[in-house]
Amino acid sequence: MTIISVQEAQTIILKLVESLQETDSISLDEATGRILAQSISSPLNFPYWDNSAMDGYGIRFEDVKQSNSDYPITLDIVAEIPAGINPKQSIQSGEACRIFTGAMLPDGVDTIIMQENTRKEGRKVTILSPPNYLGEFVRKQGSFYQAGNILLNPGSYINESEMAILATAQCSTVTVYRRPRVAILSTGNELIAPTEKLNPEQIIDSNQYALKAFILNNGGIPISFGIVKDEPEIIKQKIRKAINTADFVLSTGGVSVGDYDYINSILAELGGKIMVNGVAMKPGKPLTVAKFDNGCIYFGLPGNPVSALVSCWRFVKLALDKLSGIQGDYEPKLITVKSQDNLSSKGQRETYIWGQLKLINGEYVFTLAQGSQNSANLINLALTNALAILPIGVTKIDRGEIVKVLSLSN
Ligand SMILES: Nc1nc2c(c(=O)[nH]1)N[C@H]1C(S)=C(S)[C@@H](COP(=O)(O)OP(=O)(O)OC[C@H]3O[C@@H](n4cnc5c(N)ncnc54)[C@H](O)[C@@H]3O)O[C@H]1N2
Ligand code: MOO
Numbered sequence: 001m002t003i004i005s006v007q008e009a010q011t012i013i014l015k016l017v018e019s020l021q022e023t024d025s026i027s028l029d030e031a032t033g034r035i036l037a038q039s040i041s042s043p044l045n046f047p048y049w050d051n052s053a054m055d056g057y058g059i060r061f062e063d064v065k066q067s068n069s070d071y072p073i074t075l076d077i078v079a080e081i082p083a084g085i086n087p088k089q090s091i092q093s094g095e096a097c098r099i100f101t102g103a104m105l106p107d108g109v110d111t112i113i114m115q116e117n118t119r120k121e122g123r124k125v126t127i128l129s130p131p132n133y134l135g136e137f138v139r140k141q142g143s144f145y146q147a148g149n150i151l152l153n154p155g156s157y158i159n160e161s162e163m164a165i166l167a168t169a170q171c172s173t174v175t176v177y178r179r180p181r182v183a184i185l186s187t188g189n190e191l192i193a194p195t196e197k198l199n200p201e202q203i204i205d206s207n208q209y210a211l212k213a214f215i216l217n218n219g220g221i222p223i224s225f226g227i228v229k230d231e232p233e234i235i236k237q238k239i240r241k242a243i244n245t246a247d248f249v250l251s252t253g254g255v256s257v258g259d260y261d262y263i264n265s266i267l268a269e270l271g272g273k274i275m276v277n278g279v280a281m282k283p284g285k286p287l288t289v290a291k292f293d294n295g296c297i298y299f300g301l302p303g304n305p306v307s308a309l310v311s312c313w314r315f316v317k318l319a320l321d322k323l324s325g326i327q328g329d330y331e332p333k334l335i336t337v338k339s340q341d342n343l344s345s346k347g348q349r350e351t352y353i354w355g356q357l358k359l360i361n362g363e364y365v366f367t368l369a370q371g372s373q374n375s376a377n378l379i380n381l382a383l384t385n386a387l388a389i390l391p392i393g394v395t396k397i398d399r400g401e402i403v404k405v406l407s408l409s410n
């Protein structure tokens with residue numbers, strides 16, 4: 001192992017990754033959670049036409065600007081315009097139209113009076129307080145967006161806001177980057193699937209499930225290669241198949257220095273260039289990253305369940321974002337908050353302590369997961385949404401002190 005720093009590992013890994021170029025053309029209905037691969041603009045202004053922002057009366061500002069409760073001005077109501085009607089009648093001086101929120105302004109109307117400031121008697125309306133300015137409560141055509149400008153750029157993650165924009169721009173089909181394919185395999189003679197009968201010397205393969213969830217949550221397609229025994233020929237066959245199937249391969253186990261830790265030698269035999277082989281972090285020291293000539297990137301993650309996830313959260317996440325075509329700086333989401341608990345480290349490796357970012361009295365704080373902070377302890381990982389980071393050389397952070405935290409929420 002040649003141990004490098006976390007920062008060096010991040011730089012090397014991100015350099016290896018090239019963003020996907022292949023795209024899918026999908027219907028708008030399917031676009032949530034995908035990454036836009038085209039720029040979006042619309043031939044329509046937004047609002048499409050002048051419309052009312054209030055339920056009330058459409059008037060001419062000049063007619064009523066002096067109106068007040070002592071000398072109220074009264075206008076004739078000559079039309080009623082609900083939303084969805086294209087008004088044909090033009091409003092003249094001394095006239096008003098009844099109008100509702102979202103309805104199209106007729107010619108002649110330049111200002112809206114909300115109905116709370118009026119009194120209606122038959123076909124007449126009295127303006128009790130004047131508008132504050134010409135154009136009040138009018139949503140002008142093109143005031144939010146002018147036709148032809150860019151609405152969304154390639155690389156945008158499509159969430160609820162972007163869906164609204166795509167719909168408004170009448171994008172019934174959307175070009176998005178294809179989803180990354182990520183092969184997952186678990187190595188270890190001791191592993192069985194959760195459905196199998198457990199013998200005393202065995203443990204359940206939890207990593208497969210954790211990694212699958214991680215990939216799904218980050219927009220990838222997980223491809224399960226199941227459990228692979230610690231037998232070099234079998235591992236080799238599986239890995240060969242995986243690197244020919246997927247953009248990334250994630251395996252867990254077999255990357256440390258034990259006699260049954262075969263991953264590194266097999267990757268080299270298969271022609272992989274080993275770019276990372278050990279990172280000065282805890283947990284997650286025995287991380288191997290290799291690049292294959294076909295572009296596939298192999299992440300040999302440590303077998304310990306927390307180590308495997310921490311490596312994903314710290315490195316694979318950024319690599320997957322870049323692969324997916326998401327625009328960004330591909331930097332970890334680090335924030336500085338107060339720690340609610342005493343945190344400790346041996347100070348020799350950059351230490352990642354799992355717990356939660358919680359909002360307490362309007363302030364985010366880091367709370368430590370109770371129980372053993374041991375990389376084999378997946379039990380107290382429950383509800384983890386953040387990792388506190390203690391740099392090399394820092395052995396403690398006391399309750400109430402500031403700590404840098406990696407936020408895991410998307
Ligand atoms: N002499 C040394 N021993 C170890 C070192 C070291 O530097 N020198 N590093 C330790 C660290 S740190 C870690 S992390 C582990 C990583 O080991 P491997 O990646 O080789 O993983 P395994 O040996 O295969 O398994 C480790 C541990 O994890 C359990 N495991 C494995 N796969 C799964 C799975 N799919 N689901 C749940 N649990 C799994 C496995 O049973 C072991 O307990 O090495 C240390 N040793
Ligand atoms: O690095 Mo290991 O991941 O400390 O347990």
Ligand SMILES: [Mg+2]
Pocket residue numbers: 253254255256257258260261303
């Ligand atoms: Mg091992």
